[in-house]
Amino acid sequence: MSTSTETSPAAEAAALSEFDRDTAVTLREAGVYDAELSAGWTIIHAVNGGYLLALLGRALGDHLPHPDPFTISAHYLTPSVPGPAVIRTETVRTGRTLSTGTASLYQYAEDGTEVERIRVLASYGDLGALPDDVRTSAVPPAFAPIEQCFSAADNPAPAIPGSSAIADRLDLRLDPSCVGWAIGAPSGKGEMRAWFGLADGREPDALSLLLAVDALxxxxxxxxxxxxTPTVELTTHVRCRPAPGPLRVSITTRNLAGGFLEEDAEVWDSADRLVAQSRQLARAPRG
Amino acid sequence: MSTSTETSPAAEAAALSEFDRDTAVTLREAGVYDAELSAGWTIIHAVNGGYLLALLGRALGDHLPHPDPFTISAHYLTPSVPGPAVIRTETVRTGRTLSTGTASLYQYAEDGTEVERIRVLASYGDLGALPDDVRTSAVPPAFAPIEQCFSAADNPAPAIPGSSAIADRLDLRLDPSCVGWAIGAPSGKGEMRAWFGLADGREPDALSLLLAVDALxxxxxxxxxxxxTPTVELTTHVRCRPAPGPLRVSITTRNLAGGFLEEDAEVWDSADRLVAQSRQLARAPRG
Incomplete structure (x- = not known):
């Protein structure tokens, strides 16, 4: 038994990124996974919806025969809180190139009964098996160079009071054109753009894209x-395995009406590939 | 018993529009609906995905306590064919303003076993209960006047060979900028725009919007x-009850890559309201 090429379980855990550690799921029985919703991905007291989606996405990728979410829709039912959770997955159909499944995330009420937080319906495939053809007409939106963009640390008086633990997990650099809100001078445009990375340097993959579309x-x-702006539903298409390096995330709202709004996100990688597209329906704030 | 204000069942059936007649569902038992997929909504031999979504949407609207689809995601599993079908619905959660449910459409294999065609996850609300605030920054794309647009009857040599029964159900008028394909001169742009109505004059509502987003x-x-271009997944947000009159439907593809493409649709009503937004992931044609 060689020790030189082997890593101890403790060392492996220590080597895990924050994202992989906090989205880990443990198989309890066929189709059922235990998870721990980390307090490290909260905004005020709410657990970030993109983090939750990544966690559900990991469980489904384990359960289904294909590894990568191609299109994943999540309906957010009740607010998640840090602590234990269980994910129940079901296979809907298995095909040659795509398989479809559902996943539900539950937490526990005081009396121990399960309360459903999120329901997901998704089709998975293998991003590595896709042909190389690219006929994209989309071009990346204008982003200021990353060194001219603003991180949370640049804001002396955060507009969001209270703790935002997720800010410590992310390396988010907001484009100067989208930071007016932080100094009481919003642009009036429904646009938000940022360079996105994980603070500990973990490189992007299909799962972290599920976080990126809902982290600005x-x-x-x-x-x-x-x-x-609580999310009602969020659908994400992962179109390509992202290249290493920072992502650019652009989010646009065009239709704020009747108490709801949509957020359209696109994510570009360092190789200028459009790697993910998402849209969510959210309730508009009253204010 | 008055006969003057009463309509006989036969007269009611005769008064039904083609769309309402062909998307009708019959409650068999709690949560289970029988349906008949009409051959009248086919393109070549495939049953149109928007028609199928409207049929599922009607069953869910009957099952859930809220009437209107606010956000509805459909994953298309196997090709539907004209003939009998059964829809099984389940309530996921019931809230004050939104309720969430699933619906599955099955058809029967030769040995009588059920084969799932489509799985839907949706959140329903009441469009009539929404506040009147509109802060939409989106503007309708340019459409030529309806009298300058092209109907199927204007095309002497249809580019799609074979019967397309759905063409008789719709009053579709394609914008002149998007008809190059029909004469062998495609524009090269991923755009399709058309005025949309039902051929028998039935006015639009939330259910017919589910057809409109996938009928061009x-x-x-x-x-x-x-x-x-078979649909993998189609998510539609219905944002407003459409005003009477023709709809304008604009569909855009920006990212054709890796054997897949997205189609983003927006639907505008005669009162210039953005009444629906949708996105689908589809397999790209080989050709």
């Missing part, structure tokens, strides 16, 4: 609205 | 690709 401040801040 | 020729035709 809401576009409603730049529309001059304060307060919460 | 595929954008891939204008990209110079022939052949089929």
């Amino acid at each position: 401040p809401p576009t409603s801040f730049e529309l001059g609205l304060k307060g919460w | 020729p595929p954008t891939s035709f204008e990209l110079g690709l022939k052949g089929w």
Whole structure:
């Protein structure tokens, strides 16, 4: 038994990135996974929806015969809180290039009964098996160079009071054109753009894209609205395995009406590939 | 018993529009609906995905306590064919303003076993209960006046060979900028725009919007690709009850890569309201 090429379980755990550690799931029985929702990915007291989606996405990728989420829709039912959770997955159909499944995340009420937090329906494939053809007409939106963009540390008086633990997990650099809200001068445009990375340097992959599409401040801040924009539904298409390096995330809202708004996100990698597209329906803040 | 204000069942059936007649569902038992997929909504031999979504949407609207689809995601598993089908619905959660449910459409294999065609996850609300605030920054794309647009009857040599029964159900008028494909001169742009109505004059509502988002020729035709673009997943947000009159439907593809493409649709009503937004992931044609 060689010790030189082997890593101890403790060393392996220590080597895990924060993202991989906090989205880990443990198989309890066929289709059922235990998880621990980390307090490290909260904004005020709410657990970030993109982090939760990545956790569900990891469980589904383990359960289904294909590894990567090609299209994944999540309906957010009740607010998740840090602590234990269980994920129940089901295979809907298995095909040659795509398989489809559902996943539900539950937490426990005081009396021990399960309360469903999120329901997911997704089709998975293998990004590594896709042909190389690219006929994309989309071009990346304008981003200021990363060194001219603003991190949370640049903001002496955060517009969001209270703790935002997720800010310590992310290396988020907001484009100067989208930071007016932080100094009380929102642009009035429903746009938010940022360079996105994980603070510990973990490189992007299909799962971290599920986090990236829902990790920026809401576009409603730049529309001059304060307060919460709870997600009703978020659908993400992962179109390509991202190249190493920082991602660029651009989010746009065009239709704020009737108490709801959509957020359209696109994610570009360092190789200028459009690697993910998402849209969510959220409740508009009252303010 | 008054007969003057009463309509006989036969007269009611005769008064039903083609769309309402062909998307009708019959409650068999709690949560289970029988349906008949009509051959009247086929393209070649495939049953149109928007028609199927409307049929599933009607069953879910009957099952859930809220009437209107606010956000509905459909994963298309196996090709549907005209004939009998059964829809099984389940309530995921019931809230004050939104309720969430799933629906599955099955058809029967030769040995009588059920084969799942489509799985849907949706959140329903009441469009009539929404506040009137509209802060939409989106503007309708340019459409030529309806009298300058092209109907199927204007095309002497249809590019799609074979019967397309759905063409008789719809009053579709394609914008002149998007009809190059029909004469062998596609624009090269991933755009398709059309005025949309039902041929028998039935006015639009939330359910017919589910048809409208997937009833135009595929954008891939204008990209110079022939052949089929089977839908993997289609998510639609219904944002407003449409005003009477023709709809304008605009569909855009920006990212054709790795054998897949997205189609983004927006639907505008006669009152210039953005009434629906949708995105689908589809397999790109080989051609």
